[in-house]
Amino acid sequence: MEENRNLQDYEFTSEQYAQLDEIIDKFGNSQKNLIPMLEKIQQILGFIPVSVQERIAQKTGIPENDIYGVVSFYSYFTMKPRARHRIQLCLGTACYVKGGKEIAETIEKMLNIKQGENTPDGRFMYEEARCFGTCGLAPVMAIDGKVYGKVKVEDLEEILSQYK
Numbered sequence: 001m002e003e004n005r006n007l008q009d010y011e012f013t014s015e016q017y018a019q020l021d022e023i024i025d026k027f028g029n030s031q032k033n034l035i036p037m038l039e040k041i042q043q044i045l046g047f048i049p050v051s052v053q054e055r056i057a058q059k060t061g062i063p064e065n066d067i068y069g070v071v072s073f074y075s076y077f078t079m080k081p082r083a084r085h086r087i088q089l090c091l092g093t094a095c096y097v098k099g100g101k102e103i104a105e106t107i108e109k110m111l112n113i114k115q116g117e118n119t120p121d122g123r124f125m126y127e128e129a130r131c132f133g134t135c136g137l138a139p140v141m142a143i144d145g146k147v148y149g150k151v152k153v154e155d156l157e158e159i160l161s162q163y164k
């Protein structure tokens with residue numbers, strides 16, 4: 001029961017939960033199937049939290065540490081839910097001196113999160129970045145890879161409103 005409660009903490013649907021069990025059963029307990037199994041699980045759940053890793057370990061007998069090692073080693077895998085939109089704000093020197101710091105503070109205030117965090121509704125994740133190589137456009141910000149240059153604090157609301 002314990003592991004079921006952990007899974008439900010992340011609000012997986014019972015359908016996702018059944019799919020998870022199905023995938024684990026299908027790939028079996030061979031270590032060599034671990035990476036393809038984890039890929040499939042991430043496609044279904046979106047991420048692989050520790051509670052899911054525990055369940056895989058229980059059902060397959062593969063040590064939890066090995067599973068954790070793979071999930072944390074490959075950047076493709078994530079243990080946290082990914083937000084729908086990723087904001088990257090450059091805080092390289094040029095961007096920092098041209099107002100990047102103020103923009104960072106405003107984004108954190110508007111979204112009520114700190115850098116590296118997701119908004120609770122899963123809409124945005126916000127992270128600070130190093131020089132994008134477009135310093136002439138400082139301060140620079142990117143959302144889902146789309147670059148915004150010469151960003152002003154007063155532009156932020158309109159820019160963010162385009163991402164639902």
Ligand code: FES
Binds near residue numbers: 090096130132139140
């Ligand atoms: S410092 Fe921001 S783009 Fe170079």
